[in-house]
Amino acid sequence: DVKVTQSSRYLVKRTGEKVFLECVQDMDHENMFWYRQDPGLGLRLIYFSYDVKMKEKGDIPEGYSVSREKKERFSLILESASTNQTSMYLCASSFLAGIAYNEQFFGPGTRLTVL
Amino acid sequence: RKEVEQDPGPFNVPEGATVAFNCTYSNSASQSFFWYRQDCRKEPKLLMSVYSSGNEDGRFTAQLNRASQYISLLIRDSKLSDSATYLCVVNWDNNDMRFGAGTRLTVKP
Numbered sequence: 001d002v003k004v005t006q007s008s009r010y011l012v013k014r015t016g017e018k019v020f021l022e023c024v025q026d027m028d029h030e031n032m033f034w035y036r037q038d039p040g041l042g043l044r045l046i047y048f049s050y051d052v053k054m055k056e057k058g059d060i061p062e063g064y065s066v067s068r069e070k071k072e073r074f075s076l077i078l079e080s081a082s083t084n085q086t087s088m089y090l091c092a093s094s095f096l097a098g099i100a101y102n103e104q105f106f107g108p109g110t111r112l113t114v115l
Numbered sequence: 116r117k118e119v120e121q122d123p124g125p126f127n128v129p130e131g132a133t134v135a136f137n138c139t140y141s142n143s144a145s146q147s148f149f150w151y152r153q154d155c156r157k158e159p160k161l162l163m164s165v166y167s168s169g170n171e172d173g174r175f176t177a178q179l180n181r182a183s184q185y186i187s188l189l190i191r192d193s194k195l196s197d198s199a200t201y202l203c204v205v206n207w208d209n210n211d212m213r214f215g216a217g218t219r220l221t222v223k224p
Contacts, residue, residue, distance in 0.1 A: 035214075040123070042202065042216035043159070058211075090158060102147070104212065106158035 003027070004107035006091050012113045019078040021110050023091030030096035032074035033104065034058075034066060036087040043090065049074055050096060081114045088112075118142065121203050121215035129223055132193045136218045138203030139185045147206040148179055150188050152199045153217065159202055162188075193222045 007022035025032065031050055035043040035058075045058030047066040055066050063085060067075045074093075078085055088111050092104040121138045128134050140148075148165035163170065165177040165186050176189040186205075190197055203215035 040216055042119075043214040045211070045213075048211070102206070102212075103149070103161045103164075104159075106160070108158050 004091055004093055004105050006089075006107040006110050008110050009108060010111050010113075012115065013078075013081050014115050015082060017078075017081050017114075019081050019112065019114075021076040021078075021089055021091075021112070023074045023076070023093075023107055024072055025074075025091075025093040025105070025107075026072065027093065027105070028071065029093035029105075030071075031094045031102070031104075032068065033092040033094075034064075034074065034076045035090045035092065036060070036085075037090055037109075038087050046076065078112075081112075083114050086112060086114045118207075119203055119205050119213045119215040121201075121218045123216060123218060125219040125221055127221045127223060128193055130193055130195060132222075133189065133191050134193060134220065135187055135189045136201055136203075136220075137185055137187050138205075138215050139183075140203075140205040140213075141184070142205065142207055142213075143184060145205045145207065148177075148186050149204040149212075150175075150177060150186075151202040151204055151214075153202055154199045159214075162201070190220075193220075195222050195224065198222045 004025045033048040034046045049068045065077045091107040094104045150162045151159040152162040153159040169178045174191045178187045200217040202217045
């Protein structure tokens with residue numbers, strides 16, 4: 001079974017703090033994604049990566065950065081956390097498959113609260 | 116127009132009922148379509164892909180209408196365990212996927 005793990009299930013931080021969210025997958029997937037999920041808005045893509053050291057902006061990259069130094073690990077960084085970044089953060093991975101079938105496997109999510 | 120739009124529900128149905136969800140998408144170039152299921156406080160998981168000819172998996176039937184740019188999910192003989200949020204997912208280009216906000220289903224005894 002594919003396993004995607006995230007470093008924390010719940011996290012509480014203060015405004016202005018630097019926050020690191022870690023994601024690890026064990027299936028040698030090329031693609032990794034970071035989403036945030038908010039009520040009524042669904043999942044919105046923050047950043048994704050096709051390969052090590054490669055990153056692409058998603059729909060809402062402002063206030064976030066990412067790092068992919070190893071294939072299995074994709075980190076999301078909030079440089080200076082703000083209250084509007086309080087959300088559920090979901091990491092996902094998938095095989096590189098072009099426009100073909102490319103199921104995404106999700107981690108359990110990190111619920112971040114910024115006070 | 117939202118990129119991927121779903122009726123948020125909630126749909127409250129009795130056990131054994133048939134329920135259908137629709138989802139519209141705005142990108143006519145989209146090629147891949149999926150339904151994911153998300154249980155409360157859990158991560159989304161793939162329920163089924165949606166193929167051009169329509170496809171069925173047990174009690175679940177998915178349909179695609181390219182001309183009108185919508186996909187549908189039909190659940191027959193609803194079970195209590197079908198209670199969840201159903202997410203419509205459409206690929207935008209290659210590996211970029213867009214998610215609907217989800218339709219919440221509650222199946223009651």
